[in-house]
Amino acid sequence: MILTGSEIDRQVSLGKIEIEPYDANKINPNSYNFALGQELLTYEDNCLDVKTTPRVSTIKIGKNGHILRPGRLYLGNTIEKMGSGHFVPTFSARSSIARLGLFINLSASLGDIGYFGQWTLQLVAVQPVRVYAGMNIGQMMWWVPSGSIQLYDGKYQNSMGPCCSRIAEDFDTGSRDVSAK
Numbered sequence: 001m002i003l004t005g006s007e008i009d010r011q012v013s014l015g016k017i018e019i020e021p022y023d024a025n026k027i028n029p030n031s032y033n034f035a036l037g038q039e040l041l042t043y044e045d046n047c048l049d050v051k052t053t054p055r056v057s058t059i060k061i062g063k064n065g066h067i068l069r070p071g072r073l074y075l076g077n078t079i080e081k082m083g084s085g086h087f088v089p090t091f092s093a094r095s096s097i098a099r100l101g102l103f104i105n106l107s108a109s110l111g112d113i114g115y116f117g118q119w120t121l122q123l124v125a126v127q128p129v130r131v132y133a134g135m136n137i138g139q140m141m142w143w144v145p146s147g148s149i150q151l152y153d154g155k156y157q158n159s160m161g162p163c164c165s166r167i168a169e170d171f172d173t174g175s176r177d178v179s180a181k
Helices: 005-014 168-172
Strands: 018-020 032-035 039-043 056-060 066-068 074-083 088-093 116-125 129-131 136-143
Touching: 032 074, 066 116, 074 136, 116 136
Parallel strands: none
Antiparallel strands: 018 074, 032 136, 039 056, 039 074, 066 129, 074 116, 088 136
């Protein structure tokens, strides 16, 4: 069951959903609008290796915005720090953003109960699109879980700014090497 906008607002007031900074004007019928931060990351290597921490370049979004180019992945972040120990978060682009051909996540729209921090966005443009820091780019939804809750305590907890993939850490901790098959 998805929370309605008024229920999101109520749960924020009860402290069961955390949004910093919070603005009640960003409440929608069943979501909360979030804004794009000031930095973007891009990967420097043409071929990424999941066992190696990727090299990245940082782009500051200036007052005139930044043009996202097709065929390139940009990692951005929400201005807001968001999370909940009680509800399952999911996010998507605002429909107005999707209508421009801008994806804000490729396949990672499901968050974990217990995560709190700024959310990394995977930005991909179908055609060149200029984006601006502070623009409302997406919307967060919260769902009522069923069953016992195990809170997230992973490598992205309390993230600030855009975060590149940390999957290489999975290999460093003795995870099974699937390439050995």
